[in-house]
Amino acid sequence: MGGEYIPLSSVNIGAKEIEYVTDAITTGWISSTGRYVAEFEKELAAVTGRSCALAVTNGTVALEVVLRALGICTGDEVIVPALTFVAPAAAVATVGALPVFAEVTADSWTIDVESVANQITSKTKAIIAVDLLGHPCDYDALLAVAGNIPVIEDAAQAHGAAYKGKAVGSFGVASTFSFHANKAIATGEGGAVLTDSEELLEKMWLLANHGMTKERPYFHEVIGHNFRMTNLTAAIGLGQVQRWQELTNARNRIATIYDDCLKGVKGVYRRPVADWAMESCWLYAIGINAGKKNSVLEAFKASGIDSRSIWTALPSLSIYRDGVRGRYALAQKFSEEVIWLPTSAVMSDIQIERVVHVLRGVVG
Ligand SMILES: *Cc1c(COP(=O)(O)O)cnc(C)c1O
Secondary structure (H helix, E strand, C coil): CCCCCECCCCCCCCHHHHHHHHHHHHCCCCCCCCHHHHHHHHHHHHHHCCCEEEEECCHHHHHHHHHHHCCCCCCCEEEEECCCCCHHHHHHHHCCCEEEEECECCCCCCECHHHHHHHCCCCEEEEEEECHHHCCCCHHHHHHHHCCCCEEEECCCCCCCEECCEECCCCECEEEEECECCCCCCCECCEEEEECCHHHHHHHHHHHECCCCCCCCCCCCCCCCECECCHHHHHHHHHHHCCHHHHHHHHHHHHHHHHHHHCCCCCEEECCCCCCEECCCCCEEEEECCCCHHHHHHHHHHCCECCEECCCCHHHCHHHHHHCCCCCHHHHHHHHHEEEECCCCCCCHHHHHHHHHHHHHHHC
16 A cells, blocks of 8 residues: 655644744844743743743753752762653753663553652652653652652653643643654744742743843853743744644544554554543554564555654663663563554544554554
8 A cells, every 4th residue: 555655743833833933033033032932931831830931942951951950960869760762861961960760650651659769769859750652640649759859740742631630741840841843832942841939940040041140141140051942933832832722632633543443453552541641642652562563663664654663761771771770671661562653733534544554464
């Protein structure tokens, strides 16, 4: 069965985004000064129910600036899930601290609270919880185990999901988002931190703005960085965040169609959804049993369908071996068996059927 190439993900930039970004360009406000940064931050805070937001250059830097603002540095440990995109571990290592891995659960693939409890030591200075593949973590249990240790929510893969009715992006001392082109809300490159703490916001603002306060330019209180989002990027972001529901619904619709098409197909499995969770689809992921993953990926390739294996479990990367504490059987299993199927807000039903047809041809 032929047909045109189906990419893993595609962007959905609408008329609003083009109008705002054109305005930013024609008025000359192309760096980080300009009205769109503040408006984007305001709308992001509103959509997640947080009181403040800070727009930054990407989702990895968003994590880094929170860690720096919390004073995390060499000698400290930060617990991160063993299965995730690498950014949380990389951000921890960037500030000089050690990422220590916790196992993920079988029933949501998010960080296992019991495993977190086992990794906590006197050096543990934060926990980064990733709302993996659009599924929130069990925040009530996690926050209880964390006690006074700050929890940072990495919601980069979960725009629009909710935990017990409360939006992701609202848990822990701070939450982060990425707006990379393949995320559900996309600005190209981009990220943000959300928090309810004015004090934390102020610290992060200082770090992200060369270490100088608004009141005293060219005087530097701390060693600063330039983590600022441009007005151009924020203009796209404002248009995207105003379409939050539309864009996240469109992806969830794709997930529902995949779910229906895959019902009864043997040899594949979906990530379960906990009863307290409302998931949102980022990239639609399935596990493939019985060592057939590579055959599936090859069949997709031959049919012009872009499908990929998810991440290598972080404990198997030698650069992160110092944070390995025992075995991570589930993270390892999902890392070996799970792939993404093409997912985007603009996919047609016919494209989805083609993907499922090729998949059935191998596993069916
Ligand atoms: C995409 C992603 C990030 C941040 O990625 P950037 O490309 O730096 O914006 C962080 N954490 C997770 C879990 C992600 O999926």
